Amino acid sequence: MITRVRAFGAFWYDFVVGDDWRVAIAVIVGLAATFGLSKAGIPAWWVLPVCVLLVLPLSLRRARRKD
């Protein structure tokens, strides 16, 4: 039973998070920063685009190093 629960959890982790968990963490941090800035009345639309600009090259660099 535990093995099946673990396999179920592993499947969903792989399905959503995929090969690089840091991407998921960066997106969550980006969303939190957007929320925080918006609540403070500061324009925050630029946070997620900057997040993509930083995260994708770093994730690609890690993937290349694995090769």
Add this chain to the structure above:
Amino acid sequence: MTAGALFLAVFLACVVEAVEALTIVLAAGTARDWRSTGLGVGAALIALAIVVAALGPALTAIPLSALRLVVGGLLLIFGLQWLRKAVLRASGHKALHDETAIYARTLAAAENAPPQRRGLVTDWYAFTLSFKGCTLEGLEVVFIALTFGSNQHDIPLAAIAAVAAVLVVAAAGLAIRAPLARVPENTMKFVVGIMLTSFGVFWGGEGAGAHWPGSDAALLGIVPAVAVFAVALVAVLRHNTPVAVR
């Protein structure tokens, strides 16, 4: 623009996933038993219908800002993973997705597996192979169609795009009885990665309380910007392409 983009993103994503599922189904049916393979496909479609029936109404009941925050975040994570793989493939750092090679491997494995009967299913291997293939590829289709559809308040349009894609691929597969190797799958995955990432950025930002300059028109800037960035990354990475996968 958003309705057209919604249709395009869901249609392309569904074509890609349907082509991959078709390869597995063809291999299972050709090497083993078409009846058991068909039962596997049917069981997978029922399982996916249950997922849609459970998640669809639940998603429409969630307030829009919360939905956009969660779904935008998930789409962005999902989209960045797609885009990452697409950039690695396009730059030669990861082998291109080759349906003919996958078909040959799956066929060889299916031919060597021992036969086993379970209940109504005469060939359990063919059943589980087609069931797993269709369920796993179908889950991605369901996820993309439901998230795009619910965010745009147009699940019917997303469903039409998904069903149209599956019907087109199934008809082509039945007609030629071979993997659809000529479909530009890698290019389509690249485009889908751009769309998922762009919509994830847009909806995630809106859900978290940001106001986009130009409102919905901001997507007209986000989509090309992400595309140009991804193409630029491909160009940069191509400088150090490993010869083996080129």
